[in-house]
Amino acid sequence: MELKKLLETRYSVYEHSVHKLQGATFALVRGSKGRRLFLSEPLSGFSGEALAEGGLLCPLTVENAFALEHVFSWLSPQRILEEEASFGFGDRLGLATPGHIRALSSAAVFPILVQQSVRENARTDRTFEEVLAQGIFGAFQEGYEAGFGADADHLKRIGDALHAADLGYTLFTCDPGDYVVAAERLSLQEAQRQFALLPEADDFRREYLGRTFEIDGIGSLAFSEEELIRAAVKYGNAVDFADKLYHALTVRLPQGFDYEVSVDETETPTTPLEHLFVAHELRRRGVDFVSLAPRFVGAMEKGVDWRGDLEAFRRELRAHAAIARAVGSYRLSLHSGSDKFTLYPFLAKETRGLWHVKTAGTSYLIALEVAAHRAPVLFREIAQFSMEQFAKDRASYHISADPSLIPSLEGLSDDELPKIIEEHNGRQVLHVAFGSVLRSHLGNKLRLVLDKWEEEHYEGLAQHLGRHLDGLEVRNGG
Ligand SMILES: [Zn+2]
Numbered sequence: 237m238e239l240k241k242l243l244e245t246r247y248s249v250y251e252h253s254v255h256k257l258q259g260a261t262f263a264l265v266r267g268s269k270g271r272r273l274f275l276s277e278p279l280s281g282f283s284g285e286a287l288a289e290g291g292l293l294c295p296l297t298v299e300n301a302f303a304l305e306h307v308f309s310w311l312s313p314q315r316i317l318e319e320e321a322s323f324g325f326g327d328r329l330g331l332a333t334p335g336h337i338r339a340l341s342s343a344a345v346f347p348i349l350v351q352q353s354v355r356e357n358a359r360t361d362r363t364f365e366e367v368l369a370q371g372i373f374g375a376f377q378e379g380y381e382a383g384f385g386a387d388a389d390h391l392k393r394i395g396d397a398l399h400a401a402d403l404g405y406t407l408f409t410c411d412p413g414d415y416v417v418a419a420e421r422l423s424l425q426e427a428q429r430q431f432a433l434l435p436e437a438d439d440f441r442r443e444y445l446g447r448t449f450e451i452d453g454i455g456s457l458a459f460s461e462e463e464l465i466r467a468a469v470k471y472g473n474a475v476d477f478a479d480k481l482y483h484a485l486t487v488r489l490p491q492g493f494d495y496e497v498s499v500d501e502t503e504t505p506t507t508p509l510e511h512l513f514v515a516h517e518l519r520r521r522g523v524d525f526v527s528l529a530p531r532f533v534g535a536m537e538k539g540v541d542w543r544g545d546l547e548a549f550r551r552e553l554r555a556h557a558a559i560a561r562a563v564g565s566y567r568l569s570l571h572s573g574s575d576k577f578t579l580y581p582f583l584a585k586e587t588r589g590l591w592h593v594k595t596a597g598t599s600y601l602i603a604l605e606v607a608a609h610r611a612p613v614l615f616r617e618i619a620q621f622s623m624e625q626f627a628k629d630r631a632s633y634h635i636s637a638d639p640s641l642i643p644s645l646e647g648l649s650d651d652e653l654p655k656i657i658e659e660h661n662g663r664q665v666l667h668v669a670f671g672s673v674l675r676s677h678l679g680n681k682l683r684l685v686l687d688k689w690e691e692e693h694y695e696g697l698a699q700h701l702g703r704h705l706d707g708l709e710v711r712n713g714g
Pocket residue numbers: 390498500501571572
């Protein structure tokens with residue numbers, strides 16, 4: 237009773253987080269110093285400030301998150317449910333998970349609530365540990381017991397994958413992009429020369445030449461010698477790396493894990509025939525993957541809708557989906573999923589519901605919307621800084637923004653600031669600067685604003701990500 241009173245007078249309690257176990261009460265609370273984990277009695281594994289009235293007030297550290305996960309198994313990341321589509325809710329600030337959970341509102345989709353790439357972590361000075369801990373606290377805050385996955389995204393090194401495996405990540409996204417060669421740009425002679433250097437060159441000839449692959453829905457596919465040579469030069473070494481990374485993980489995680497292979501960040505699109513080569517090679521080497529991210533046609537740019545020839549996209553998507561079903565019912569993965577509203581209905585339909593979508597930048601932009609409404613001075617600083625950083629930050633991202641086309645900040649009243657986020661160029665410039673902003677003094681200021689306007693932030697996320705899920709047709713009633 238005294239504890240209840242204490243909580244009521246000095247802290248506000250996140251009501252969905254209140255859980256009792258073996259006589260102890262656990263809750264996430266908010267006091268003058270922000271969010272804390274409250275325990276009604278000290279328990280081993282947790283560290284914090286002992287309260288005079290009894291109980292323990294724990295900061296939201298990695299250690300306390302892992303201790304909490306140990307107590308409540310629904311906070312441990314889980315593997316993707318086979319029969320459901322899956323959706324990645326990347327969170328670059330570590331504050332978005334409650335909003336992401338609200339976006340779900342009984343959607344028929346398996347959520348990956350923890351999803352950051354090695355590159356995102358480097359840009360935001362975060363670790364796989366911190367990202368996972370923030371997801372765990374977010375799920376606890378909302379009392380979300382339905383299960384979620386954790387994606388160690390865009391892995392380019394085996395050591396990073398094994399580290400994430402040790403922490404409890406469940407989905408490992410292999411990015412062999414560094415090994416992909418733009419073989420379609422080589423002369424045939426040069427392609428032949430590189431093909432001959434591949435250790436499996438003879439193997440490839442035996443496996444593919446003169447063979448027909450029956451693909452239900454699109455007919456039969458066969459490789460000409462030149463097509464095989466170019467596909468193998470383009471993706472042969474990439475497949476080798478994906479194979480190595482996978483088998484390193486099987487040793488570390490004999491109980492199983494989810495594996496994705498993504499070549500989405502390469503220069504040229506993946507043709508259906510190349511997709512067939514990659515998927516068939518992975519299967520042949522015993523790589524059991526749950527999803528594959530080809531590089532789709534058209535402008536798959538960060539943070540904005542897709543642009544390109546929609547009929548061509550649809551035709552290719554249909555072929556990719558048919559191949560995925562024929563080679564072994566894995567899901568097609570759409571990265572840079574943020575705001576690809578045009579594509580969602582096609583993705584849902586052509587894959588017959590077996591898709592994975594990854595987003596992250598769009599949630600950061602929702603955070604900036606809160607700043608634009610509630611802290612216009614800070615938002616102006618962030619926008620100005622993002623423009624200054626653009627030349628540097630745009631590297632390694634697919635974007636087309638021209639900062640000179642962004643409406644001038646001086647010319648806009650505070651009420652008009654959200655225009656910068658809505659407009660194509662501004663949206664991309666803000667989007668790619670997330671790392672520079674979050675690492676600077678502006679990052680902490682932004683976090684304070686989001687903390688203060690917490691509910692507004694969550695509701696903005698719930699609405700916007702909810703629109704994504706509606707586009708993908710997995711929420712009833714919207
Ligand atoms: Zn990607």
